[in-house]
Amino acid sequence: MPKTKADKLQATRNDLGANVREASVGVLNATLADAMDLTNGVRMAHWTVRGPHFAALHALFETFYDQLGEATDDLAERVVQLGGAPDGTTQRIGEKSRLAPYPAGLRDGMEHVKALADRYAALAATVRAGIGSTDEAGDADTADLLTGLSRTLDKALWMLEAHLG
Template sequence: MATRNDLADNAKKTSIGVLQGCLTDGVDLYNATRQAHWNVKGPSFGSLHLLFEGFYTTLAEDIDLLAERIVQLGGTANGTSQTVAQGTRLAPYPTALKDGMGHVKELADRYATVAKALREGIDATDEAGDADTADILTGVSKNTDKALWMLEAHLQGDR
């Protein structure tokens, strides 16, 4: 789509591609986090249920930022179930899982994958000359790294 945004066309193209990949993964991670929130069981149910709710609330805000930046650059943000299913870089989430620590481990794996892709996207968009997209990705990366840290803290200890 035409836009008056004066960012170079190659920077827009690079950023739209990076953002779409991160949006796709973000929507998939949002859905996995909701799956965990709805189905978690076990002795840590209460705290994990609330933790996962906080995560998907943050993810909703973050994926909205990614989608809006795509459109600002003249692209089309694609977040349909079909687009996400075809394009996600995340492993399928085990839908029969109930165990709290099992959910923590599965989510930690996916948050780590998304965090890595975000950091790669920061570098790619910065190198392409789009500091604004790199900044948006940096904010999302900070949120993702924080969630990963919280998940990993549950996996450490006297177990």
């Protein structure tokens, strides 16, 4: 696929080589799409959850999308720091997300928990792969950023799984 103007790295004084920055921008933009897709799924759960655990889940889901909002901001800003352009439009997220589509008709709290647990686990796995890729490429800072995200995802997954027994 030919490179577009948006795909080219911008000049920066960052001392990482262009190949390293290009590799990291690719990992970061893929992770950004997945994290934004997960954020939207969590928001759907927050807005539509019903059932005996409504209050606790409604509040938990709000905490989760706040965490994801901070994480997506960090991912996008790291892309820019490396001379890239964040690929976070709604249209691109729909095209690029590697997560399974969030079921639109869910209402039951535990069904939301199961759906979110699956997606948190999937994102955690790709984030861990991204840690390895960016570390191997020579970008310890991006690997560190992804490591922090991995910890956040694992903690949320643990909380979701605790609701499932």
